[in-house]
Amino acid sequence: MRSIKEVLRLRFHAQLSIRKIRASTNLSVGAIQKIIQQAQRLEIGWPLPPDVDEAELERRFYPSTTHATVGKFEQPDFAFMHIELQRKGMTKQLLWEEYQQHCTGKPYQYSQYCERYRRWAKKQKRSMRQTHRAGEKAFIDYAGPTIPIVDHRTGEVMFEANVFVAVLGASNYTYAEATRSQTLSDWLGSHVRMFEFFGGVTEILVPDNLRSATSRACRYDPDTNPSYQQLAEHYGVAVIQARPYKPRDKAKAEVGVQIVERWIMMRLRHHTFFSLAELNQAIRALLNDLNQRPFKQLPGNRLTAFEQLDKPALGALPRHAYEYVDIKKAKVHIDYHVQYKDHHYSVPHPYVGEKVEVHAKSAMVQIFFRTKLLATHAKSSGYGYTTDAAHMPRQHAAHHKWNPKKLSDWAKNIGSDTQHWVEAQMASRDHPEQAYKVCLGLLNLSRDYPTCRLNAACRLANEEGLMRLRQVKSILKSNRDKLTIETSPDIALPQQHENVRGASSFVKTTEKSL
Numbered sequence: 001m002r003s004i005k006e007v008l009r010l011r012f013h014a015q016l017s018i019r020k021i022r023a024s025t026n027l028s029v030g031a032i033q034k035i036i037q038q039a040q041r042l043e044i045g046w047p048l049p050p051d052v053d054e055a056e057l058e059r060r061f062y063p064s065t066t067h068a069t070v071g072k073f074e075q076p077d078f079a080f081m082h083i084e085l086q087r088k089g090m091t092k093q094l095l096w097e098e099y100q101q102h103c104t105g106k107p108y109q110y111s112q113y114c115e116r117y118r119r120w121a122k123k124q125k126r127s128m129r130q131t132h133r134a135g136e137k138a139f140i141d142y143a144g145p146t147i148p149i150v151d152h153r154t155g156e157v158m159f160e161a162n163v164f165v166a167v168l169g170a171s172n173y174t175y176a177e178a179t180r181s182q183t184l185s186d187w188l189g190s191h192v193r194m195f196e197f198f199g200g201v202t203e204i205l206v207p208d209n210l211r212s213a214t215s216r217a218c219r220y221d222p223d224t225n226p227s228y229q230q231l232a233e234h235y236g237v238a239v240i241q242a243r244p245y246k247p248r249d250k251a252k253a254e255v256g257v258q259i260v261e262r263w264i265m266m267r268l269r270h271h272t273f274f275s276l277a278e279l280n281q282a283i284r285a286l287l288n289d290l291n292q293r294p295f296k297q298l299p300g301n302r303l304t305a306f307e308q309l310d311k312p313a314l315g316a317l318p319r320h321a322y323e324y325v326d327i328k329k330a331k332v333h334i335d336y337h338v339q340y341k342d343h344h345y346s347v348p349h350p351y352v353g354e355k356v357e358v359h360a361k362s363a364m365v366q367i368f369f370r371t372k373l374l375a376t377h378a379k380s381s382g383y384g385y386t387t388d389a390a391h392m393p394r395q396h397a398a399h400h401k402w403n404p405k406k407l408s409d410w411a412k413n414i415g416s417d418t419q420h421w422v423e424a425q426m427a428s429r430d431h432p433e434q435a436y437k438v439c440l441g442l443l444n445l446s447r448d449y450p451t452c453r454l455n456a457a458c459r460l461a462n463e464e465g466l467m468r469l470r471q472v473k474s475i476l477k478s479n480r481d482k483l484t485i486e487t488s489p490d491i492a493l494p495q496q497h498e499n500v501r502g503a504s505s506f507v508k509t510t511e512k513s514l
Helices: 002-013 018-025 029-042 054-061 063-072 078-084 092-102 110-123 184-198 226-235 247-268 276-291 302-313 394-400 404-414 416-427 432-447 451-464 469-477 480-487 503-513
Strands: 137-142 147-150 157-168 174-179 204-207 214-216 326-331 337-340 343-346 355-360 364-369 372-378 384-386
Touching (some): 002 018, 002 029, 002 054, 018 029, 029 054, 078 092, 078 110, 078 302, 147 276, 157 184, 174 184, 174 247, 174 276, 184 226, 226 326, 247 276, 326 337, 337 355, 343 372, 404 432, 404 451, 416 432, 432 451, 432 469, 451 469, 451 480, 469 480
Parallel strands (some): 137 204, 343 384
Antiparallel strands (some): 147 157, 157 174, 326 355, 337 343, 355 364, 364 372
């Protein structure tokens, strides 16, 4: 219409020739002649009449085209079309066929139908141009600001609560909660509660490159944290890490975080909270309001879109919720134990030196070697050892059957002095088990020496404070214990012997010398 108006102005007002008009407007001579002839037939000159605007001018010059465009073709509902295309399996071809069936005027052909939708979508926000299938993805991140939790007794800030945010791709349905930190246990616990809030599971989780989600960040091949991977396997979902420094990979999460900060966190900025439960109760109330706020450019709100799109497409929740498992890598020590925190747990002794994975739950510890379960133990706290006798070598298992009472009873059968020496050994150690080896070494001497000699040697060792096994052995080898046996009143000694001399023999020798 701008070209038509310019031709009319140059011809009827400036009185230019057709060739000069052609040089000014870059229109062909034939096109200029048609415009001038049509204007003369319609008795339109310059300036244009006041009642003739561009729409009226178009209607007069091209009545058939205008009538066909306005009167016959029915415009599709592009907003409805955009929402429907987010359903899994939905195509433009199917929507076009439904549009033709319900069209009261003249419908567009398929090519024009798609082209006009493309133009409409191009005018919308960039976030709307992304296509997210219903029930396909959940975008997850933490809000930047934190909310302080205050001690009601002192008024001091105990910790800064972090706000976990999750957004469904198709409906923009949002979940938010506050946690004490961004540690792995809080991160996984938020996922469990998120799935319960949605009432199902998506096909894919798209988290940011948080330390809790990624053990090694990489633009192309990030490593998912093993505990996070275990949660994904429990719920049957896939984890696709967002690339570092690529906010478009998680645009839904970025926008969701921004909306939560504006419509929830900013509303709570003047409130003081004394516990996480109190804060989460306030967040839940505002979250319901956020999900029911109407869209600006689409019909409905997040809740209605969720019920129409994502909710029917979500997968079913498992029978039991995921229980947090702390997964650590460890090496089997030479004593066939692995350490988790301050406690040691046994594994079968052939795996000494191997690298294993320790899976620690709330009440149980499991140890795996290349996905093979090696051992299961009740979880213990504090320093100590938990040993399964079946994991020991044969000789160690026999040693493990001993206990302080059994050793003491065995020593008592040899003699009271032997019992005293054995009990003194166990009492001198921090743990009685540390004295088992030396006690067994002493008691096994009864295989080589009579019990009376072993008991006598222990009597000498007790009197002289000799606490080493080699010192007792030295007494036996030097026959010092026999002197004790000979002078003992309760032992019968031979009265006549050629090598035995009494005190009288020494007295006589002394008198002769005098």
